[in-house]
Amino acid sequence: MSAIALNRLTLTLGVRTILRDVSLAIPSGEFVGVLGPNGAGKTTLFRAMLGLVKPSAGSLTILGHPAARGTAGIGYMPQTRSVSGVMRLSGTAFLAGALHGERWGLPLLDAAGQADISRVLDLVGAGSLAQRPMRALSGGERQLLLLAQALLGRPRLLLLDEPLLNLDPRHQHGIVALVRRLAGELGITVLFSAHELNPLLGAIDRVLYLGGGQAAIGTVDEVITGPVLSRLYGADIEVVRAGGRIFVMSGGQEVERAHACSGGVHAGEVHA
Amino acid sequence: MPVVAACTPAKCMLEYDFMVNAALAGTIVAVVAGVVGYLLVLRGQTFAGHALSHVGFTGATGALLVGASPLWGMVGVTVIGGVGMGLLGERAEGRDVAIGMVLSLSLGTGLLFLHFFTAYASQATALLFGSVLGVDAETIWTLLGLGAVSLLALVVIARPLLFASLQPELAEARGVNLRLMSVLFLAVVALATALCVQVVGVLLVFTLLVAPAAAAHRLASRLGYGVALSVGLAVTQTWAGLALAYATDWPVSVWITALGGAAYLLACLSVRD
Numbered sequence: 433m434s435a436i437a438l439n440r441l442t443l444t445l446g447v448r449t450i451l452r453d454v455s456l457a458i459p460s461g462e463f464v465g466v467l468g469p470n471g472a473g474k475t476t477l478f479r480a481m482l483g484l485v486k487p488s489a490g491s492l493t494i495l496g497h498p499a500a501r502g503t504a505g506i507g508y509m510p511q512t513r514s515v516s517g518v519m520r521l522s523g524t525a526f527l528a529g530a531l532h533g534e535r536w537g538l539p540l541l542d543a544a545g546q547a548d549i550s551r552v553l554d555l556v557g558a559g560s561l562a563q564r565p566m567r568a569l570s571g572g573e574r575q576l577l578l579l580a581q582a583l584l585g586r587p588r589l590l591l592l593d594e595p596l597l598n599l600d601p602r603h604q605h606g607i608v609a610l611v612r613r614l615a616g617e618l619g620i621t622v623l624f625s626a627h628e629l630n631p632l633l634g635a636i637d638r639v640l641y642l643g644g645g646q647a648a649i650g651t652v653d654e655v656i657t658g659p660v661l662s663r664l665y666g667a668d669i670e671v672v673r674a675g676g677r678i679f680v681m682s683g684g685q686e687v688e689r690a691h692a693c694s695g696g697v698h699a700g701e702v703h704a
Numbered sequence: 705m706p707v708v709a710a711c712t713p714a715k716c717m718l719e720y721d722f723m724v725n726a727a728l729a730g731t732i733v734a735v736v737a738g739v740v741g742y743l744l745v746l747r748g749q750t751f752a753g754h755a756l757s758h759v760g761f762t763g764a765t766g767a768l769l770v771g772a773s774p775l776w777g778m779v780g781v782t783v784i785g786g787v788g789m790g791l792l793g794e795r796a797e798g799r800d801v802a803i804g805m806v807l808s809l810s811l812g813t814g815l816l817f818l819h820f821f822t823a824y825a826s827q828a829t830a831l832l833f834g835s836v837l838g839v840d841a842e843t844i845w846t847l848l849g850l851g852a853v854s855l856l857a858l859v860v861i862a863r864p865l866l867f868a869s870l871q872p873e874l875a876e877a878r879g880v881n882l883r884l885m886s887v888l889f890l891a892v893v894a895l896a897t898a899l900c901v902q903v904v905g906v907l908l909v910f911t912l913l914v915a916p917a918a919a920a921h922r923l924a925s926r927l928g929y930g931v932a933l934s935v936g937l938a939v940t941q942t943w944a945g946l947a948l949a950y951a952t953d954w955p956v957s958v959w960i961t962a963l964g965g966a967a968y969l970l971a972c973l974s975v976r977d
Binding site for chain 2: 479482483484501502506508510515516517518520521522524525526528529530532533534535536537538539563564565581
């Protein structure tokens with residue numbers, strides 16, 4: 433069964449078309465890297481899968497059902513905005529607040545909830561961090577807690593939005609390896625969005641590349657090629673492989689790195 | 705204050721009806737302020753509480769002008785203001801300039817109402833700086849009722865409100881209506897603000913609503929402890945403020961603000977960032 437199926441899907445955000453008439457399927461258990469320039473719609477696609485953005489046309493099927501808010505079985509790790517009040521809470525309090533938070537009443541934690549929190553903290557190896565206030569943790573440690581939070585309730589599908597943002601290469605590698613291992617052990621389908629392909633190389637089964645309202649899915653060798661990326665970027669793209677790494681270049685400028693560093697100034701140039 | 709030889713100072717204090725009334729009113733208000741304030745700090749919306757109290761000033765002075773109860777005038781207008789802020793949602797939150805403008809306009813309008821009202825000075829001072837020593841038995845029952853409504857509303861919405869505060873995107877995906885949470889919470893904040901005004905006045909609401917809560921946030925990283933500590937600090941601050949006012953004959957609000965500031969300062973010094 434496909435975990436995710438897009439059938440002639442069109443997604444729009446305001447006046448912008450994020451995806452136009454895209455069809456593709458992602459089988460259960462696959463680890464997919466989601467890439468594309470800033471503004472290509474990685475977050476919007478995730479939000480559509482969660483039922484927060486309605487398709488303008490076509491259909492989006494998640495775990496066998498049309499995408500809808502409140503669908504059970506989806507774990508989501510959004511990009512974080514840290515509110516200072518929240519950061520003074522401990523990791524455990526943060527996780528407890530996300531557990532069955534859609535129910536009315538007081539946020540009291542029962543034994544099953546307690547056990548689920550211990551389970552996810554053990555899974556990501558963050559048991560010792562969870563008693564400390566979150567503001568006392570490093571960015572990498574905080575990402576572990578957010579990953580743990582996404583694993584609450586034993587999801588079958590994980591949507592991870594830019595978990596590597598603002599992490600140094602060592603922590604990036606740690607997160608990717610951890611997600612790879614957990615996805616295998618727990619049999620979870622994972623969509624993992626990132627600015628840069630290289631930290632994901634060797635870990636992902638396939639890559640979903642978004643750009644210019646279109647999408648391409650396949651192995652790294654199938655998708656990360658000059659012709660495919662030129663079509664998505666609407667510009668001449670050259671793919672250079674060196675030392676086990678892949679560099680996506682446009683007019684002598686490295687495209688991905690440019691996004692990561694300058695917040696998409698160059699992405700605009702590529703789009704134009 | 706006269707000291708009667710037959711009783712200890714603390715006992716004497718409670719032999720005056722107005723001191724008993726003040727202690728009762730102060731306790732009710734402090735409990736509500738401690739709980740609501742904790743969530744207000746958690747959500748990073750403290751300025752909203754400050755602004756709502758100023759909006760309430762217009763309601764209170766408007767009510768005086770037409771001969772109605774200033775407390776109910778304040779409650780009505782702050783709740784409308786809170787619901788309005790919640791409906792505007794993200795567009796209003798964080799817009800400090802817009803909120804500041806509404807705040808000034810409200811005080812200005814309130815001033816105009818007072819200008820038309822004859823008992824100008826004493827009413828203005830009472831509204832702006834509090835008049836907890838003037839609280840009567842009927843007002844205590846009103847405060848108790850409004851406080852109970854605020855806390856009951858929080859008991860019902862606490863779980864989704866907390867979820868929406870900690871992880872808005874995730875909460876939305878799980879089916880929590882963020883806009884509804886924001887509106888309901890700000891309505892509760894509006895009620896709490898109107899209650900606080902009865903003790904410390906429009907200008908000093910921050911000291912009861914935010915100071916104990918902000919200190920508690922620094923000292924406790926667990927939710928239950930944090931809320932309990934916030935309530936404990938607010939109640940202590942109020943009682944100690946009343947006792948010190950009794951001993952010194954200074955206004956109660958002076959001591960409550962001083963103690964709130966001291967509690968927050970001590971919390972900052974003991975838990976450095």
